[in-house]
Amino acid sequence: MAETNTECIFCRIAAGEIPAERLVADEASLAFMDIGPLAEGHVLLVPREHYETLDDMPAETAGAMLRHLPALVRAVQTATGCQGVNVLQNNGRVAHQVVPHVHFHVIPRDEGDAFAFNWPAGSYAEGRMAELAEQIRSHMPE
Ligand code: AMP
Ligand code: ZN
Numbered sequence: 001m002a003e004t005n006t007e008c009i010f011c012r013i014a015a016g017e018i019p020a021e022r023l024v025a026d027e028a029s030l031a032f033m034d035i036g037p038l039a040e041g042h043v044l045l046v047p048r049e050h051y052e053t054l055d056d057m058p059a060e061t062a063g064a065m066l067r068h069l070p071a072l073v074r075a076v077q078t079a080t081g082c083q084g085v086n087v088l089q090n091n092g093r094v095a096h097q098v099v100p101h102v103h104f105h106v107i108p109r110d111e112g113d114a115f116a117f118n119w120p121a122g123s124y125a126e127g128r129m130a131e132l133a134e135q136i137r138s139h140m141p142e
Contacts, residue, residue, distance in 0.1 A: 005050040010101035014048045024072065028064035031072055038107050038115045041080035045072060045104040052100045053091040065104075072106055082108030086115075 004011040012018045014030050023043060024031035034042040047065045051057045073085050088105040090097040107115060124132075 003049055005101070008050055008099075008101050010044075010046050010099060010103065011050050014046070023075070024068050028061065029068055031068060034105065038105075039080075039082070039109065039113055041076050041082065041108045043072060043076060043106045045069060045106065047102055051102045053097070054089060054102055055091065057102060069104065069106075076106050076108055080108045082110050084109040 004015060006012070009018060010030075013020045013032060020030075020032035020035075022030065022032045024045070027048070029045060029047055031043055031045045034044050045065060045068060047057065047061055049061060051061070054062070069087065073087065076082070077085060086105070086107045086109055088107060089103070090105075109115065
């Protein structure tokens with residue numbers, strides 16, 4: 001679903017109806033300061049058009065937004081002096097998506113900071129990785 005959704009907070013920011021501290025604003029995308037930062041300098045990059053999740057987005061629209069990501073990461077790093085950055089994109093409630101309009105978080109990281117997540121790396125039974133890879137490949141466009 002593209003265009004705008006009048007109920008959506010990020011569409012309303014894109015339309016200028018809700019204030020935001022903007023960092024990037026072009027025809028396809030917007031970046032602004034996150035109002036509830038996980039660390040100081042936490043920013044969000046969003047498409048202007050309303051797509052709920054990344055899988056809904058046409059590649060060209062996603063590309064037009066994501067081209068800003070390297071510069072945004074560099075600017076956040078330089079401005080905050082952080083030691084590292086997480087780029088996080090949540091899709092769906094189960095993945096902690098609260099605002100149903102695609103957004104990429106750029107989160108400054110420092111040794112001993114408050115943000116943490118569990119990374120329960122597992123392993124595959126013999127043959128399972130290749131089997132899954134084949135299934136995923138079969139759903140990729142040519
Ligand atoms: P998520 O959990 O991935 O959906 O993240 C949504 C993010 O949007 C959170 O980090 C919020 O702090 C942020 N957010 C919500 N409303 C606003 C707003 N009006 N301006 C800036 N950031 C916002
Ligand atoms: Zn929206």
